[in-house]
Amino acid sequence: MSFKRKNPGNQSIRRQLTFYMGLFVVLPLCLALMLLNFYLQKVTTENKINNETDLLSQIRDNTDQMIEVTNYATSMLMTNKNTLKNLRILEQDGDSYEIYQAKRELSNDISDVESSVLNAVGGKVAILTKKGYMIGSYTLSRTETNYEKEQWYQEILENGRKITCSADIGTIFQEMTIYDNVQKYFYMGREILDYSGKNLGIMLIRLSEKKIWGKLATSMVTEEGGALYILDRSNDILMAYNEKYQKQLKELREQETVKEISEDEIMTGNLKDDFYYMEAC
Template sequence: MGFKRKNPGNQSIRRQLTFYMGFFVVLPLCLALMLLNFYLQKVTTENKINNETNLLSQIRDNADQMIEVTNYATSMLMTNKNTLKNLRTLEQDGDSYEIYQAKRELSNDISNVESSVLNAVNGKVAILTKTGYVIGSYALSRTETDYEKEQWYQEVLKNGRKTTYSTGIGEIFQEMTIYDNVQKYLYMGREILDYSGKNLGVMLIRLSETNIWGKLAASMVTEEGGALYILDRNNNILMGYNEKYQKQLKELGEQESVKEISEKEIITGNLEDDFYYIAGELENASNKLVYLVPREIFLKENRKILQHILEMVLLVIGFTVCTMLYFSRRLARPLVEVAQTLEKAPNGMAVLEEPRGSFQEMSKFVSCYNQAGKKIEELLEKVERESRLKEKAHYEMLMSQISPHFIFNTVNSIRIMAIKEGQDRAGGNENTEKALEALGDILHAVYSNKNGMTTVGQETALLKAYVDIMQMRFGSSFQYYNVIPTELFYYEIPAFTMQPIVENAILHGVKGVTAGQIIVSAIEYENDFVISVFNNGNSADKKKIEDLLKGEKNQRAVTGIGLYNVNSRLKLLYGESYGLIYNEKVRNGFEIWVRLPKKITESEER
């Protein structure tokens, strides 16, 4: 067989593909990415700013609404006649019943307000009387704080009914056992005046951080960075979410745009430390809501980027597909010519010649194929010889005959059993009939098997008949259990595979053993299954196992087929990975595994 030598001018497929893909795909893609980079940076920044601005606006609206509801609820409580009456009573110092009753009524009024109007905003209220009592929904105690000297108290008195914001109010709530953690709340104070303008006490309010920020803050402030603040007019922190960036916060307070911010206005800007900020003023207070975040974190994640990247990927995929279609057609042409030559050749074997316009790889393929053609012819001859040997092994297996010694012993045992049953008229002939039926099943299985193959179910029935005869011969010295799942009964198995193994278990395992047991089970896997034959009788050493699996066949076997023949048949039919396996881990007893492929017999398929 000969072929044309390769053209020295041919280039490898890899080299040509690299050149074309680099020139027509990679280079244009790089240029496109450079242009897209500038465009995406601009779009990313704009979309991120708009998104974060909208989130901050929603947080501001939520905070304004909570403050408005709180002001409304506390105004109702402050102007309530019963509240004013009880506060006048508490101007007297002492422990009279009237004073106690006034404190209880104020506590009940506060509890009613918290459970109704303030329940939606999770607000808490306390009244600080002129005599130093702190009255809440669950507290009636005198404060230990010298509040009259505190700055926040003076500011509350100065602002009157107008809401005053201060973190110092948290000290009063800390004294009340049900309140804690000053850093997580927004604190407010309002002076309580009667109709004549006389001071009767101070209304203290606390709003939860969780309700003010809501779930929106978590989407703005991540573990990587970012912070939210509510600042007063002097840029003091009233409440914060992930409080840090103190240096940048101080710099932010010096920004003129932040100082002059107006209601409903939201401004954005940059700080010198490469930080970005968004700020807005609360409508119901002169406080500012501020969002601070490092620029690199601010621009890290953006849905618009993902959208443009997806568009870019789709563009690259479409371009690549078109390019590859062209080159694959060009590369496949020599392969198509070779395939057409093989299709026209008898049995798919032909002497190939190198196609025109092919590559170095195709030249090498043609050379190797022609060389392999000779080897294939040699292998076909070898396979044919092995096939004849395989058929011969099948024939020997089919022609195996039942041991005359076994037939003689079985018939003699049946004769003795029949005599005993004849003497015992009441016993009947059930045992004799059972023994004859079992012997008939075995003879039928031996002589009626035409193709040498059977099913697991039929093999199981044969085993039962054989065990019945052996139990008749040796008495009930052992018990036999078959727990093979019924779903395995339709799989193919060579005839008389299991009988020699069970026979070996009886004669060399449980014979002469008290309470002997033989258990036949199976496990199913993806492509094959394993049948286990275990007996709790005599153990076998490694040398004995080698004699059984590799030695000459056991001439005392019922069918003349020993473990060696069984193992050889399985390996010949299915390959070296199948056959008999001795379980060396069993110490008390003896176990043989039979590994078989999962095949359905032809009769079952039909």
């Protein structure tokens, strides 16, 4: 019986080949894959940020355009001679035919604005007089609530004809029974002034976000993560997408960068997940 002796030189060569292949082939390849993965992640992140920044810009542009159109339409209605005449009539007490006719004409004028200029954005308009008359395209009644005590009401008076945005304005549309809990709405208000500067009431506007920027906002927010908040100049929430980040927003509002937000600047923040906020009004 004979045994074939292994050549130790062959084993040494094999080890050396394995070592050099690992050092000069496998290791560089692994490093290259790591660098490629890092680069792809960076590019993906940058593209995502650029895409969502573009979406925010579109939302902001749509908001500006919507406010401008609404401002024009309501200005025409507020300064109309017939509108001011009917509002002066509604300052009277009583339940005369003249008062009913004034309410009817105001309601028709509101309906005309809603069905023409504001139709594209699902707009609804309401006039609340000092005597508590609540006039809409389908509403001719008195309110049961003293809205003069509300903060949003006082802000509208302070800002005069300048548009005031507040989510709390929605309460009056709830009372008018033209409210939808499923949809989100953007609310604005303006003071109605006589030629002499005397207050004759306030005008309230409700616009459908679905027809303005709904699809853009939805594409940014998913159930897994992401949030978008639209704030007013006081950093109060006008509209929220993905409300589970309310706590984060509360913390965010205390930051100086949010307090100093400018009218033309789109601010973006990133907390735990993609989290965006912007001033719209």
